[in-house]
Amino acid sequence: VKRESRASIRKRFQKAGKRLTAERELLFDIVSRHPHLDATAIYQLALKADPKIGQATVYRTLNLLAELGIVDVSNLGEAHAHYELRADDHAHLVCLDCGSVREIPPPRGLRALDDLDGFDVRQTTLELVGYCPKCLAKRRSDATTQDENA
Amino acid sequence: VKRESRASIRKRFQKAGKRLTAERELLFDIVSRHPHLDATAIYQLALKADPKIGQATVYRTLNLLAELGIVDVSNLGEAHAHYELRADDHAHLVCLDCGSVREIPPPRGLRALDDLDGFDVRQTTLELVGYCPKCLAKRRSDATTQDENA
DNA sequence: ATGGCTGCAAACACTTTGCATCGGC
DNA sequence: GCCGATGCAAAGTGTTTGCAGCCAT
Numbered sequence: 019v020k021r022e023s024r025a026s027i028r029k030r031f032q033k034a035g036k037r038l039t040a041e042r043e044l045l046f047d048i049v050s051r052h053p054h055l056d057a058t059a060i061y062q063l064a065l066k067a068d069p070k071i072g073q074a075t076v077y078r079t080l081n082l083l084a085e086l087g088i089v090d091v092s093n094l095g096e097a098h099a100h101y102e103l104r105a106d107d108h109a110h111l112v113c114l115d116c117g118s119v120r121e122i123p124p125p126r127g128l129r130a131l132d133d134l135d136g137f138d139v140r141q142t143t144l145e146l147v148g149y150c151p152k153c154l155a156k157r158r159s160d161a162t163t164q165d166e167n168a
Numbered sequence: 169v170k171r172e173s174r175a176s177i178r179k180r181f182q183k184a185g186k187r188l189t190a191e192r193e194l195l196f197d198i199v200s201r202h203p204h205l206d207a208t209a210i211y212q213l214a215l216k217a218d219p220k221i222g223q224a225t226v227y228r229t230l231n232l233l234a235e236l237g238i239v240d241v242s243n244l245g246e247a248h249a250h251y252e253l254r255a256d257d258h259a260h261l262v263c264l265d266c267g268s269v270r271e272i273p274p275p276r277g278l279r280a281l282d283d284l285d286g287f288d289v290r291q292t293t294l295e296l297v298g299y300c301p302k303c304l305a306k307r308r309s310d311a312t313t314q315d316e317n318a
Numbered sequence: 319a320t321g322g323c324t325g326c327a328a329a330c331a332c333t334t335t336g337c338a339t340c341g342g343c
Numbered sequence: 344g345c346c347g348a349t350g351c352a353a354a355g356t357g358t359t360t361g362c363a364g365c366c367a368t
Contacts, residue, residue, distance in 0.1 A: 037322060037367050057357075072325040077358060093243055097333085098357055111287055122284065127275035128294075134272065136301035137261055144278075145293045151286035187342050187347065207332075222350040227333060229348095247358085248332060 024050075027088065034086055041071055045079045049089055053102035054110075054119045060101065094119055095147040109144040115153035174200075177238065184236055191221055195229045199239055203252035204260075204269045210251065244269055245297040259294040265303035 027046055031038045041064075048063050049055070055063075061076045080101055083089040087104060094100045095112040107128070111120040124144055131139065149157060177196055181188045191214075198213050199205070205213075211226045230251055233239040237254060244250045245262040257278070261270040274294055281289065299307060 032368095035322095039323065039367070041324075070325075074326080074359080075324060078323085081359095097249070099247070109281070111284065111289075113287075114290065120287070122281075125275060125277035125281060127277040131259070131272075131275060131296060134261065134296075136304065137263075137270075137296075138299045138304050139261075139296045140264070140298040141296070143293070143295045143297075146281060146284075146287075146289045146291070147293075148290040149288045154286065154288050182343095185347095189342070189348065191349075220350075224334075224351080225349060231334095 030086055030088065036082065036086075041068065041075050042079050042082075044068055044071070045076060046083065046088070049080075049083070049101050050103055054094060054100050056096075056098055056100050090141070092143055092145065095145065107142060109146060111150075112145060112147045113150040113153055114147055115149055115157070118150055120150070180236055180238065186232065186236075191218065191225050192229050192232075194218055194221070195226060196233065196238070199230075199233070199251050200253055204244060204250050206246075206248055206250050240291070242293055242295065245295065257292060259296060261300070262295060262297045263300040263303055264297055265299055265307070268300055270300070 024043070024046065027043075028038050031042070044064055044067055045060065048060055052060075052063065057073075057076055057080060060080070061071075061073050064071050064076060080089065080091075080099075083101075084091050089101050090104045091099050091101055092110065094110060094117075095114065107124050108121040109124050111122055112118075124142075128142065128144065131142070174193070174196065177193075178188050181192070194214055194217055195210065198210055202210075202213065207223075207226055207230060210230070211221075211223050214221050214226060230239065230241075230249075233251075234241050239251050240254045241249045241251055242260065244260060244267075245264065257274050258271040259274050261272055262268075274292075278292065278294065281292070
């Protein structure tokens, strides 16, 4: 797993003519340590370390990290954005009940799609939403109990 | 391409205990004829046919169609929802410049992911965003002209 | 020291909801 | 005729932006 280190981040920022502030470093650390969070959750975590950080800074920084290609943005089956460090290609297995996210290797053959009739693919998103084994079991027992299910 | 016909839709609604109103039929037709539109664009088209339809009806109907499994919802690289009739599995090739959407068959091997360690996959979304050949050419010539590019 | 970055709050875009009326079944 | 569906407008989310002061370079 090739990840941006905290040190190499400084260079990336410099190269892009951006400043590396304490807030940005904090947010980078949070995203590093907690993949798949959304902006609100990241903001809550950030507040614990820096009680006067603003939401705007969170959004601006996440957008910046995305522009620099340091993080990837995805929806994970919801309407709003979730963030994670850019790493090897992988698919997301998202549970509709508990919201858990599992990463799995993408099917071979996906890489073959990198060049399609001259279309230049920059980012590939593969999301599988459904029910994780645990929630699936719970749903089944609920259905039995209630004798009701779609 | 197996698509819901306008006639079979009535039965689907009845079975779900929903009424088939003129508004719903209109919105279904629009989505049938114009895949990949977002709610605003659909609303604009709907207004031409029925000047007093409300946005709320559009959102409520699109949500209903999604619940009934008649349409699929995806983001197409943007932050908001786009709608299309549910059809065979396919991937979306979305251009970052012109926003065009091309559908391509999914790589074989994707179907094999349908059951993963007991995870029950309900919907699979494969999106490839990048630049279409036309926009790619334009970008290259712009870069040459301006001697500037990331 | 200077221009980018921040916090605050207001503005925005998209979507949902409350309520009175309307119309499919 | 009943109850679900509609239109309207207001409320709700998630995100962006304007501006005065601040701090990394």
